[in-house]
Amino acid sequence: MKLLVVLLTVLAGVWLWKRGRQRQVPPRARPAPAPTLPMVRCTRCGTHVPGDEAIAGQRGTYCSTAHRRESEGA
Template sequence: MKLLVLLLAILAGVWLWRRGHRIEPPVSGRPRQRQLQHMVRCPVCGTHVPAEDAVTGQRGSYCSAQHRRDAEGA
């Protein structure tokens, strides 16, 4: 019986020790704010894409070079 109590005490100690040594990601003081992106609408298909990724043509901004060629005939 003493051996069983000793074994339970050792297991409880190991469990508590491992629980206290978990690696957790660092917590920052404030949450990161995401940058908002300006979106433009493709006049051919209506898809909204970020302005920096859009293909610019003479008549506006398009989601791809193929849609620019289709709309402008270039």
């Protein structure tokens, strides 16, 4: 009877040890975040807009074509 208890204890210990090792998988590397876009200020109203959405004019950058026309008269 003692042998059965010792055998069950050893088997339970081995099972717990193997189970703990399986969960120690190294974490996956997170992908690098996307680069941020520079924000530019509208020359007319001062609103900040992403650089790729800004409208370039002769006197600066604008948030819309209407503001570019109002400021430059074009």
